[in-house]
Amino acid sequence: MSLSHAIAGYLDTHEYPHVFFKAPKLARFIQFVNRATTLRNWYVSKELGGLVAQMPQGFMMLDAGCGMGDFSMWVAKRRPDARILGVDFGAESVKLADLLARNQGLSNSRFESEDLVQLEKPQQFDLILCNAVLQSIREDEQVIVNFHKALRPGGSLLLYVPVHYKRYLPGFARLEEKYLSGCFYGYASGFSHHRHTSDEIRSRLTTHQFQIVKETFTYGFTGALSFEMYSLLLICLKTLPVWITPAAVLLYTMLLYPLQLLLMFVDFITARKKGNGFLVIAKKV
Secondary structure, three states, X not given: OOHHHHHHHXXXXXOOOOHHHHOHHHHHHHHHHHHHHOHHHHHXXXXXXXXXXXXXXXXXXXXXXXXXXXXXXXXXXXOOOOEEEEEEOOHHHHHHHHHHHHHOOOOOEEEEEOOHHHOOOOOOEEEEEEEOOHHHOOOHXXXXXXXXXXXXXXXXXXXXXXXXXXXXXXXHHHHHHHHOHHHHHOOOOOOOOOOOOXXXXXXXXXXXXXXXXXXXXXXXXXXXXXXXXXXXXXXXXXXXXXXXXXHHHHHHHHHHHHHHHHHHHHHHXXXXXXXXXXXXXXXXX
């Protein structure tokens, strides 16, 4: 199998390469790269860090849709007194997250396979993180209800949701649909994704007895451009012959990646009234 085919398979199926399970340090490096180069994670890290610093001794956190456990372990290292539960629908994600936590000696985090639609953990958590997961669940409103039940009185929810989906580069929407629908919008259940608006998210939270404390729009014009640039790289990796792939990555890293980072930084430090991402901090009332 060529490298381009392997990359295409990973992007379309969301299955982790087997080498991650044999070389945990490599998987941990990918976690670092993901946090450092994904604009969404800059915003989540900033707000999550502030919330975690305010949490009481021995607080409990739920990482809902934890993936390979990036933020679960990030919090576990900063608050050894905390107890973190990461849940994910994917058994492979849970297996890998558990391996990485044990590899780092993080005894205060654990991981379980869980369907958020069926989540039943009444009043167990002081903080819930749900990072770019809600849009992939058909019964998304039920998940919000379950979050409310799972929080203790006065508990906090940090919710990040893609919204609006405005595109800027000519022809990008067509290329995205053709080559990256599996990566960004395809799921094992056969459900595609919700195209939420920020008003819908506000309405659902307030309807189900959450009080919005803070909201932030992300991926404005410059952030969206950085996302589209990176997505074009993924398209190249999926479609180019294997012998061209290393050169394409090298050229992107040298010529375009600095521009991508600059666009991300401008987005991060600039306030905006609209964007393609919506971060909300809400309290249970």
